[in-house]
Amino acid sequence: MTKYDELTEFLLRLGDSALIQAQRLCEWTGRAPALEEEMGMMNVGLDLVGQARNWYEYAAERINDGTDADTLAFRRDERAFRNLLLVEQPNGDFAVTMTKQFFYDAWQFHLLTMLKGANDERIAAIAAKSLKEVTYHLRRSSQWVERLGDGTEESHQRMEKAVDIVWRFTFELVEKNDAELALSESGHIPALTELPEQWLATVNEVFAKATLTLPDAPNTFYLSARTGMHSEHLGTLLAEMQFLQRAYPDASW
Amino acid sequence: MQAGELITTDQQGRSGSEADIQQAYSVLEDVMDPEVPVVSVMDLGIVRDVSWADGHLYVVVTPTYSGCPATEYIETSIRDALQDAGFSHPKVSQRLDPAWTTDWITEQGRSRLKAYGIAPPVGSSNKRSLLSGITQVECPNCGSEDTEQLSEFGSTACKSLYRCKSCLEPFDYFKCI
Incomplete structure (x- = not known):
């Protein structure tokens, strides 16, 4: 059950995923294990907020009913969000946070690389811009997965546990989807058919260096970002993120 | 020419000359980045185009990073600086493509x-x-x-x-x- 046309839904999927991932990163403010890592996470978060805004602005123009980027971020309910289930999961420890970040970065990296060649010029421009930033994000999160996986006995165990916790939500990163197929057939975006294989190849490569075992392919289950059927964690995240704009609509300072 | 004269004439939709564009560029040489106040927006290479149309000066800038919090501040600084220099209602717009690259930072x-x-x-x-x-x-x-x-x-x-x-x-x- 979707409200908008396929292209707008696709833009929301990109924008919402970036925004929710950024909001999770912000939760580390003042609590990160090291100051440098805190700055790193905030910088990645900042890039993602900017990317979300670019996708939202395009989506808002298509919706064309007075909606703007802020409305999309702060005035929609849980069921209207199209972000990946992966990014709404709680941060857990640093290992869980970095595992989520790595899976998401690898997905963004390959997806944006493909979208850079989109016929839709706006999508191509946002993708090209974002990709530059995401290349850095992926480099950093890959390095952490390697360093923790191939680190001490405890860091290795924690990484394995993190993969156990997060892996089941990655089915969304490797599923084929009719809406996206239709978008590529109508010429808006390139075919994304190789995205699952490319994502998996990157994960495989980094896991090998990190001495981590790649789990079996994840099973699809009843939750789905595409229909707004989220896990229980998105609602509480939005309650915090949207509080100010909900309590004081159109507040500015 | 006095600043006031320019403002009046701009509002009447006068057509700009090459000298106006050159003047605008020299104003932009002094608009500094708020985070790194020694480099100007020209040094950073984020000013992509300066032109005159419909009686107004148009400046196109490209953001450095998608989430750079200074982007809007920079746009406002550019607008203010041009207005102070006598340009009436200069229009500043954003361009995403081609994406900004550090290759555009000047030698200076x-x-x-x-x-x-x-x-x-x-x-x-x-x-x-x-x-x-x-x-x-x-x-x-x-x-x-x-x-x-x-x-x-x-x-x-x-x-x-x-x-x-x-x-x-x-x-x-x-x-x-």
Whole structure:
């Protein structure tokens, strides 16, 4: 059950995923294990907020009913969000946070690389811009997965546990989807058919260096970002993120 | 010409001349980046076009990073500076494509960054490979090449944090994108 046309839904999927991932990163403010890592996470978060805004602005123009980027971020309910289930999961420890970040970065990296060649010029421009930033994000999160996986006995165990916790939500990163197929057939975006294989190849490569075992392919289950059927964690995240704009609509300072 | 005269004439939709464009560029040379106040928007290469249309000056800027909090501040500074210089209602707009690259930072910008204690971007953004992006960064304080990266990300999105192993000073490196 979707409200908008396929292209707008696709833009929301990109924008919402970036925004929710950024909001999770912000939760580390003042609590990160090291100051440098805190700055790193905030910088990645900042890039993602900017990317979300670019996708939202395009989506808002298509919706064309007075909606703007802020409305999309702060005035929609849980069921209207199209972000990946992966990014709404709680941060857990640093290992869980970095595992989520790595899976998401690898997905963004390959997806944006493909979208850079989109016929839709706006999508191509946002993708090209974002990709530059995401290349850095992926480099950093890959390095952490390697360093923790191939680190001490405890860091290795924690990484394995993190993969156990997060892996089941990655089915969304490797599923084929009719809406996206239709978008590529109508010429808006390139075919994304190789995205699952490319994502998996990157994960495989980094896991090998990190001495981590790649789990079996994840099973699809009843939750789905595409229909707004989220896990229980998105609602509480939005309650915090949207509080100010909900309590004081159109507040500015 | 007095500033007031220009404002009146701009509102009447006068047509701009090459001299106006040149004047606008020289005004932009003095609009500084709020985070790194020694480099101007011209040094950073974020001003992509200055033109005259419909009786107004149009300036096109490209953001450095998608989430750079300074983008709007910079746009406002540009508008204010041009207005102070006598241009009436200058229009500042954003352009995403082609995406900004550190290759556009001018030589003057690079030497100003270095003098300010920030190592300028090394090499071209085209040659950087994804997972082997290790570059030799020269310490802006003592010139030594014996430096190490402390963190992929520094005090702002555009910088990473380094330390010089010769003079032991930490410093920011302007990342190559």
